[in-house]
Each structure stands twice: as structure tokens, then as C-alpha cells.
Amino acid sequence: MTTRHARCLCGAVRATIRGELDDIAACHCSQCRRWSGHVWAAVPVPDDGLEIEGEDHLRWFKSSDKAERGFCDTCGSSIFWRAFGRGETDVALGCIEPPTGLHLQRHIWVGDKGDYYEIADGVPQDGQE
Template identity: 50%
Template sequence: MHKGSCLCGAVTFEIEGELSAPDACHCSKCRKQSGHYFASTDVERGRLTVRGAENITWFQSSEKVWRGFCATCGSSLFWDPPHREWIAVAMGAFDGPTRTRLNKHIFVADKGDYYDIADGLPQNQQ
């Protein structure tokens, strides 16, 4: 079981089972939402339990994706493609160890010019 929350604790969540290896998205939308790049793990919807869902504000950032954040403290929590059987959960929102490691970087063609990616992981341009 993995647990997490937003900064103020108004939204908490639990995920049953192990986490899949997360990726780091460097697209301009993820950078604007998170303030840097957005690292997340994809979780089957049935394994995720959210408490305080009434405190989540959802923003439709494209025709296919909604982004969820705490309405009180602004913490970025979810990246939700409703047409998929999974939802992405922000790695920074987990409490304690996740027992997983970053797997790859995506949309690196859009990354900010103020940092380098030098960890040796695969980098997908798009």
C-alpha cells in the first residue's frame, strides 16, 4: 500500500500494490502546471482510493486530458486521461518510500533551457 497527499492534507490517496516505474514529462503544459517537470506513475483506476475528492479542482488542459490539483494548497496531484483505464499520480505527492525509480524522460524536445538531463535514462523527444 502506498499513501500520499497534497501539501495541506485536504486530499489524501492510497494505492494498492506496487507502483509502476514513473516517467518525467518535460512538455510545456507539465512544466507550467508543476513549475518544473512532472514525474508521475500510471495507476489502474481500481487500485486508487481518494479521500477529500471534493477538494480537487480539475482543469481540462487538452481535449484528452484533465489535471487535478488541490483547491486549497494548489498541489499538483493527478494527470487524468478519462478515456484510459489508468490515471497518473504525481510522484512528489507520495508519503515515504515508493520503492521505484524513474524510468524515462518524455517530451524532452520541449524541456526548459535552464536545466540538463544527465541521469543516463532514455529520453523520448515526444
Template identity: 50%
Template sequence: MHHGSCLCGAVRFDVAGDLPPPDACHCTKCRKHSGHFFASTEVKKNRLTLHGGEHLRWFASSEKVRRGFCGVCGSSLFFDPPHRDWIGVAMGAFDGPTQTHLHIHIFVADKGDYYAIADGLPQNAQ
């Protein structure tokens, strides 16, 4: 079981089982949502248990995706395509060790000009 929360603790969550390797999304929307690139792991929705859901706010960033954040402290927590059976959970929101490692960078064609990606992991332009 993996536990996580927003900065203030109003929204908490548990994820049952192992976490799939996360990706780092460098698209413009993820950068604006998170303040940098957005590293998240895709977990099956039925493995996620939410606590304090009344504090969770959703923003529809496109017709296919909504982004979840704490309405109290503003922490970016989730990337949710409602038509899919998985939800992206922000890696920075986990409370302890995750026992997983970043496996790819995506949308690197949109990355900010203020940083370099130099970790040797695969990179997809889109």
C-alpha cells in the same frame, strides 16, 4: 499500500499494490502545471482510493486530458486521461518510500533551457 497527499492534507489518496516505474514529462503543459517537469506513475484507476475529493479540482488542459490539483493549497496531484483505465499520480505527492525508480524522460524536445538531463536514462523527444 502507498499513501499520499497534497501539501495541506485536504486531498489524500491510497494506491494499492506496487507502483509502476514513473516517467518524467518535460512538455510545456506539465512544466506549467508542476513548476518544473512532472514525474508521475501510471496506476490503474481501480487501485486508487481518494479521500477529501471535495477539495480536488480538475483543469481540462486538452480535449483528452485533465489535471487534478488541490483546491485549497494548489498542489499538482494527477494527470488523468478519462478515456484510459489509468491515472498519472505525482511522485512528489507520495508520503513515504515508493520502491520504484524513474525509467524515462518524455517530451524532452520541450524541456526548459535552464536545466540539463544528465541521469543517463532514455529520453524521447515526444
């Protein structure tokens, strides 16, 4: 079984990720761009494969009726996103310790992307409507 580690910038919030990971996506919606400062790239991890340490520094922000976002209350790092009742938590790719061995598989919500950049990496794009 593959094990990876993730952490916020200051290290107050840490995570151990166990298992194979798939569906690695970069989200271009306006909420994710505001949350991350640009594009939110993450991978879903089943809740039984995610162990979080430092939860006393982890804060959750209910960003919609469907989801919440987790961040470190010390350094402000955007670390997690999860839809209510889905049974998995998305972990920010930038928080996973290298080498990740992961590769971006798709771009989502590209119809809502910022007007200041183009997506030209050849990775499939969803949400162009």
C-alpha cells in the same frame, strides 16, 4: 499487495494506491512544466487501485481535449493527471509518502524541455524529435 499513500501539501486531498507500479516517468512538455513549476514526475495507477479521499477539495482542470489535471483547491498542489478513457490516473511522485521504493524509468517529451536545464541522469529519454 503493496500499498502506498499520497497527499497534497495541506493534506486535504489524500490517496491510497494499491498494487505494483511501473512506467515511472518525468514529463518535460511545456504544459507539465507550467503545471508543476518545473518537471512533472508521476506514475500511472489503474483506477481500481486508486482510492481518493477529500474529493470535495479536488478540482479538475481540462488541460486539452485528451486529458485533465487534478489539484487541491486549498493548497494548490498538483496531484493527478489523467487521459480521458484510459482507465488510469497518474499520481505525482512528489505527493507519494516516502519511502516510495520507486525509481524514474524514463523522461518523456524531452524535445519540449526548458532551456534552463540539462538531463544528465542516464535515464532513457523519449520525444527528442
